[in-house]
Amino acid sequence: MTLQNIGGLALGDFRDRVRRPVYAVTLLAAVILGYLAVPGTGSTWAIMNIGGYRGVYDSAYVGTAAALAAALWLTLGGFYVVRGAIGHDERTGVGRLVAATPLRTPAYLAAKFLSNLMVLGSMVGVLAATAAVMQFARAEDRAIDPVALLVPFVVIALPMAAATAAAALLFETLPVLRGGIGNVGWFFVWLTVAVGGLSERAPVDVLGVQHVVEALRATMIDQGLWKPRSSFSLGLTQEPEPLESFPWDGFPLAAGFLGGRALVVLAALAVALLPALWFARFDPARGGFRRTSEQAPTAELELPPAPAYRGLPATAPVYGNTFGRLLAGELTIIAREATRWWWLGAAALAAVGLAVPIGSVAPVVLPLAWVWPVLLWSRLGTRHQRDGMEGLIGAYPAPHRRLLAEWTAGLAVTALLGLAPLARMAASGDRPGMAAWLGGALLIPSLALAAGTLTRTPRLFQAVYPALWYCAFNGLAPLDFMGAARTDGTPAGPHPLAVTALGGLLLVLTLLTTSARGSAWTTRHV
Known part of the structure; x- marks a missing residue:
């Protein structure tokens, strides 16, 4: 060559x-x-x-x-x-x-x-x-x-x-x-x-x-x-x-x-x-790439007999809480993606959050807890493209429900990892810290879902969030979205309402993007 x-x-x-x-x-x-x-x-x-x-x-x-x-x-x-x-x-x-x-x-x-x-x-x-x-x-x-x-x-x-x-x-x-x-x-x-x-x-x-x-x-x-x-x-x-x-x-x-x-x-x-x-x-x-059933040798394939069409049985429509089922499905996916070692690490962080002095909870324990699930967050908005389900999801009649369910699942992970620091702040009467915690908890899944939906890859969130987290962890107040930087015990970062508004803006942007893509998919395939 x-x-x-x-x-x-x-x-x-x-x-x-x-x-x-x-x-x-x-x-x-x-x-x-x-x-x-x-x-x-x-x-x-x-x-x-x-x-x-x-x-x-x-x-x-x-x-x-x-x-x-x-x-x-x-x-x-x-x-x-x-x-x-x-x-x-x-x-x-x-x-x-x-x-x-x-x-x-x-x-x-x-x-x-x-x-x-x-x-x-x-x-x-x-x-x-x-x-x-x-x-x-x-x-x-x-x-x-x-x-x-x-x-x-x-x-x-x-x-x-x-x-x-x-x-x-x-x-x-x-x-x-x-x-x-x-x-x-x-x-x-x-x-x-x-x-x-x-x-x-x-x-x-x-x-x-x-x-x-x-x-x-x-x-x-x-x-x-x-x-x-x-x-x-x-x-x-x-x-x-x-x-x-x-x-x-x-x-x-x-x-x-x-x-x-x-x-x-x-x-x-x-x-x-x-x-x-x-x-x-x-x-x-x-072992250069994984062999799938489509890549198996032709000699090993046995074609099944063509099925005879006998009609489909009549089924009664089922009404219920679609959002609840979607949320349960998203939580199940996240739970399966998290390994045993991940859960052990999450449990260790919770134990540390309950044991350390209160002065170390917001500046140390909370940032450590909110960097642990970074790989799980980064998959928000990208799973359907990764699994080849984008066409099926594009035909879903109410995409906003699925997105909100996915966002709520990400919020649940965020709240779970930050639960121990929140409990300590509540016990000590740290209301400003609790407000900053809430703003950060709403922003993280919004940022992850927006990055994954817009780029269809987890790479953007995996690049942006560690840098943003590092700035907050090191006390750079203008970028502290979780209340880690403190001045006289009070969060020195942006107001929690501003952080929450940014999270809401990202969520709205995600919803609009998904709706536009859904309309384009319908136009192409109908």
Whole structure:
């Protein structure tokens, strides 16, 4: 298999992806990230802050700031964008065709890695173009230097895109990580890499941040701006005052730095090809995909005799509480999806919630209880597509009842896991905490159902909720939807009514989306 063949496979896979609506959404996200990377000159928001200063908005600084933002945030969101390439081949039957060709496993993995990198690279390209537009719009220095603008994207953002593309491929080939556990786990892997990469004591400059900080510090020392206690931050933060600016010519392309970035790319390629040791490439002889009755050999099939039509017995109509039966069915499905170990973990969290001091219930126990069912929540709104029941469900005459039943089942799981913390707050008279608990309990299933219904995949919720949960768990008050962040014992987050209203808005959006899809299904099939 030549490099030309690998490139052709990668290009075909890339063309298939760009036709999907989700690709347009990813490019829009790159535009938004580019806009946020270059805040207004008088804004108190900052994406990169070093000792209360920022560089003048010229090509060198704008390109570096946007490239670092890409290295930090595209590695998180980009993973979920490119993930699923192998699974898509398996679901669509392309994998069987691949298994029948002389294509070798390393070549197949290399093509998928290159396709992932092309998708992420296109996002980096859109971000670079947006950065150029933002430099011109901010009007501090409208002379655009293409080399100074693009070099940071090549040496900082693209190596991290390669690492993300390889990680997505690796996760897809490991049985434990190819599902929801991998989607949730990647957030914490990314968090570890991001926190470690932003630390000046990190042994390896994975993100390239340390080299940039050293260059910024050297310029500030020459200009007399550096202070001993100055710190560096990367990420969208709000400062008390707008940052002051200073001229900066960019970071030097030292041999050691370029060698480190090349090592990141080579390590990513090695990780992408590593699954060749165990990946079966859809070969049924090696257990490449599960054989179903439709895939059984023809010689083993015995056709049953054609049934004779004798009419159907008359049945009397049955009237009753349809919602109750739907709810019972949804609860049964959730109960069966939860393993024995999941129930043991839920019981342990309840015991801890009843035993710890009351001061640890809201900030510690409740967040831990409300992250445990993340995989169960993420399946809301997606089970029917996963099980091939979308056509049957689309013909249901009252889709709002089924959706409300599914939402109520998700609410029941949320309330069950948070019951022990709620009981402790009620016993201590923590009414504000109870109100925040109620708002969070209503929001979580609404968010899960909306994400699953709109995207028809659990991946969006598995990506968004851990990040939202982490912010609440670490006391970021504006995003605390459960009352974990406290000020003098009172929840410091948004008002419970605002959280409840957001949950209601998401639920209404889900209902409208389902009704529209039901009408479209009826039009196509009637």
